Amino acid sequence: MAGILVYSEVRDGRLKKTSREVIAIAQKLAGSVGGDVAAVAVDAPYNTEVHTAALEAAIKERQPSVVLFPGTSNGRDLAPRIAARLNVGVASDVDRLEWVDGKLRARRPVYSGKAFATVDVTATPAIATCRPNAFPADEAAADPQVVTLPAPALEPKAKVVETRTPETGELMISEADIIVSGGRGLKEASNFSYIRDLAHAIGGAVGASRATVDAGWIDHQHQVGQTGRVVTPNLYIAAGISGAIQHLAGMSSSKHIVAINKDPEAPIFRVADLGVVGDLFQILPALTEEVKKAKTH
């Protein structure tokens, strides 16, 4: 019983950033947990049943103390399945991990980030899924070695028959370092161009409040908040968003927050590091220009 197993995902021949983040925290923990870090990837496209079986075999063989997953769609699909098979517990979506008295101690946001719960995962192996962007990965470092797990021959009951990519070229908010979000202050769907232009200039993803999603101005994939995505980018820029509690729940743990709103009393200013009281239709174009200038210097 030793070491840490990391379920990793490879895209276009490289480890995904979320997987590198998990490997980085695993390497930090390894000293106290004891044993090595083994990053494993299954040699087959994602399928719940196939990947569960492949990973189960690797866990039985290596007997790790801890198994970590990236908190991606697939990581979060797989971790509970593996845990139920092994009769152990999972801490999901964790943003802090420690090894305390021989146990994995994890902190995780609950009530959409309105509070943080700390739990000990006591059964062995201890399983956790790691929130994207919560654990810094060394961007420059070479990819760690990944052990390829053979895919067992089994006929899954559920199969992917097609993958559809609706909005090509757009960065997804869940993994983005920078998010530019728009709210009802944009007045109409076509004005999302103000948000897109800035997002494009700065290299960020487009986010949205629920009001704009419900109005049909933008797809639900972009919604930030309690019933959208909970995000923790390095920089979150909110324009024309009032800052309802359900929106704040999804973004208030962002590392740096800029808010642009014409109402000085808007609740969004309570979480903003930099608040700009003004008209987004004037400030966003000026900001986009300024960003472009900064990028060329």
Place this chain on the structure above:
Amino acid sequence: MNSVVCISHVPDTEARIKPAGKGIDEAGLKFIVSPYDEYALEEAIRIKEAKGGDVTVVTFGPDRAAQALRECLARGATKAMHIKGDPGAADSLGIAKVLAAALKSIPHDLVFFGKQGVGTDNALVGPMVAELLGYPQVNVVTHMEVGDGSLTAHREIEGAEEVIESSQPAVITAQKGLNEPRYSSLKGIMAAKKIPIDTKSLADLGLEESDVFNQRVVFVSIELPPEKSGGRKIDGADPAAAAKEIVKFIREEAKAL
């Protein structure tokens, strides 16, 4: 076609959270059907309306959770089971074991969950039940169609959508966008009053308390995030000057340019 929908009863999303003991102070909080469970319920009701059969709502919860079942019956569920107990004292696998045991006594082709319980934010119970029963799972579903003994469901992943074909029985976890949940009507509320809630104890389901409340995940503490002091506020009357100020912040503090 029979469906079971697993419902959790959670604090209203507007609620101010006050840590207390091993969780939060429930005094004065309003409880609701967890928002994603509403999409799950709506889908099951639509399938029943198209194909017949029962929609049984199941919850493992304290006395107050009966209200959630009543609300679901008023919207169109046809049967309800209330397993009494404190899910807060169990871990997700404990809850999944309770629900899996309950499912053994309810005929079903499909089992619905919310993609995550609002509050716990775990997204664990659905796939754990699928594993315990040996069923396939499709998580974070935004669209589905059911056939005879099969189904097609769209699963939301990062930046894309997978179309998944599965056999039945299967576990589905519902995402926003799957449908537009209906409200309960007065007629529905009256009709729901006539439907008895099947109340069970853990022992009735043949469960060992020690397994349900086995501490695979042990609570240590709960705390509020540090209060953001609210940063600097500047006047944006001069857009060019404001833009310069923002870029300075992005450069020097966020180090993002």
